[in-house]
Amino acid sequence: LFNEQIDQFRAEFLELHPYDQAKIFETQSEKVRMQIYSYLSSEEIADVMENIDIDDIEPFFSEMTPPFAANVLAEMSTDDAVDILNELDKNKVASFLTIMDKEAAGEIKELLHYEEKTAGSIMTTEFVVLNANLTIKEAMRHLRKEAPEAETIYYTYVIDNQKRLVGVLSLRDLIIAEGDWLVSEVMSDRVVSVPVGEDQEEIAQMMRDYDFLALPVVDFQNHLLGIITVDDIMDVMEEEASDDYSKLAGISDVDGPDDSAFTSAKKRLPWLIILLFLGMLTASLIGRFEDTLDQVAILAIFIPLIAGMAGNTGTQALAVAVRGIATGEFEKQGKWKMIGREAGTGLITGTCCGVLITLIVYFWQGDIFLGLLVGISIMATLIVATIAGSLIPILMHRLKVDPAVASGPFITTINDIISILIYFGMATAFMNLLLH
């Protein structure tokens, strides 16, 4: 493709958007990648690396020479460099930080302390601050100087002499303002900020609601620590959405369309095996009703219907509850209102489906008692399963258990068990009516 024609390759490659550079880079063989490392500067490679998916990046940093890798990390946005270091093993991180230029290493070390998925872990420290006492003219001069390094210049944050955040100034306000006004006169002092430990999902919600392009991050004394920009928040939104989605599907991570069959199986098997054991529990439960089954074998044909309806309604309730918790609506309304509403929903859907199925079974099998048994079972099942579908995630949330446990297939299997108990329990109790 490009044998030794360094200049031509550089000219063509660097014309592209870094995202496209990254796409091309990723598809090259290791041999070609080695050539690319030697053709481009560490700053140019840093742009490429910032656009590679974080899950795929580890091999590239392993194949670079350590000093080159350290330089690339130093040239990257601090927040992106930290994300990458969080993917590498500890020894490698330490060695990179040792050979790296002192200033960059210092900035990175500071951010490495913050817990994953908090404001601290996604913020960048490359931003522009203005002192409240500057004039607009001085502020513009400062901004022009800082622009090449900063992650965004569209919002600048204003601090007082104690470095506390006191205001925000958009570039829009800045270019409209007269040159001799003071920053403190033009800025908005109603600045919204987030504490450094704030959860990233809350921040995404906030930026979306308020249409912010950037958000300042402060410590408990209101000192400005960093800023979070909208491009990082879009990645967070994607990550959180994909996370909720994976949980509902009962799979550890849906985002691997280029996984091999083996990797996919490894991601799904743990779930399937847990569910297999839960399924055995259902089987042994039905086993206890073997006498009932022996007497009225026809009962068996409605097992999948009843278990399936329980699973479906439980998944619906689960989805609503999980979204309610994620969007904070749940906190606002309180758990009782939410559970009460689900109980009401279960009652309505249960009654409708129950009446319908009673009629269908009656006309199909000509047996009103069988119809009533199936109908009442469906009704009771839908009510209980709907409540369980919302109650279980709320409990998990309450107990601070990882809500991944309350995933779709798990709720489905729990509801299978509940529904079988209701159905066979009632069938056994009213056996004499069924045998007539």
Next chain:
Amino acid sequence: LFNEQIDQFRAEFLELHPYDQAKIFETQSEKVRMQIYSYLSSEEIADVMENIDIDDIEPFFSEMTPPFAANVLAEMSTDDAVDILNELDKNKVASFLTIMDKEAAGEIKELLHYEEKTAGSIMTTEFVVLNANLTIKEAMRHLRKEAPEAETIYYTYVIDNQKRLVGVLSLRDLIIAEGDWLVSEVMSDRVVSVPVGEDQEEIAQMMRDYDFLALPVVDFQNHLLGIITVDDIMDVMEEEASDDYSKLAGISDVDGPDDSAFTSAKKRLPWLIILLFLGMLTASLIGRFEDTLDQVAILAIFIPLIAGMAGNTGTQALAVAVRGIATGEFEKQGKWKMIGREAGTGLITGTCCGVLITLIVYFWQGDIFLGLLVGISIMATLIVATIAGSLIPILMHRLKVDPAVASGPFITTINDIISILIYFGMATAFMNLLLH
């Protein structure tokens, strides 16, 4: 709260961010809202309306007097006004457009033509364009003048004399450049644009990948029609994620935590009733194997296990396929590779679970034939259900059928039926071994 104290109310209310204004506004009674309409100007109400959820907005426009409502719409960003008009009934839209100021009505009418969920429907026409022949100084003057009206000024788009899009200039580049340079010298001519009919999900993907804050929309002759800003894209991302999530849960819309039980039931019942009929299909299928069941009643106890495993693995495969289609990974790889990978995954998970369950059933029931029957059924079921879980959404996508049909519970029920056929088919075929 604020009896006739107009000035104080105005001062306090207008200090707030429009999003907070909207939150307060929404919780007021109709009587108080009527007072608010009279206290604030149509421009101030427009800011509030832009921050109200689109699904909740209809009643507010119905309770305003028509001339006031028309003024509010005229003052809003064109794209937001169009979104609202799409929610109202046609007659009302026509009457608002008639009383509205001509210029605003014209802009809105233009956007109303575009199909929902395309670039045209989410773009705004309030943006700044620069002619390529301006100097930087002239461009800055133009920008300052246009700033109050424009949705964003951080990216300005450059057109030639035929109004064709030729470049993009960020405000960052603009403030760094010298005053007497030409716009055409400073701008980037590698401007990325989207056609007006482009799907909104593709656009969201693109803005996220390229970290754009705005994206120009063009017609087939490359004329600049509008721009899409990142705040609208964040709403699109949320909408699409919530859409995928709802589909997987088999519910028309999970985003209604303040719905009543009745509204919730209305959203869920259609699905439950369809699934009820599909469940009856399963029941009648098992009914055909009544003889088999009568002879070996113990077969019934494994029905929920096998059907459940089929449902779970199908949901996993479905989730991966839907995400693959949504992120475009599927187009890249081609359907055969994806289906082949799913078949491999099904084979691995099927073999593992099959061997495990054979052993468990053998030790539990002491019957190796029953163990083998359940084990081989699980294996065959997992392979078929995994393939079905990925094949069905791909087919839907191919046939341009609304993929909502391929939702989680639907796939689960299809896989229930497949699994029951496999299990009872095998049981009937090898009946003599089971009876020994």
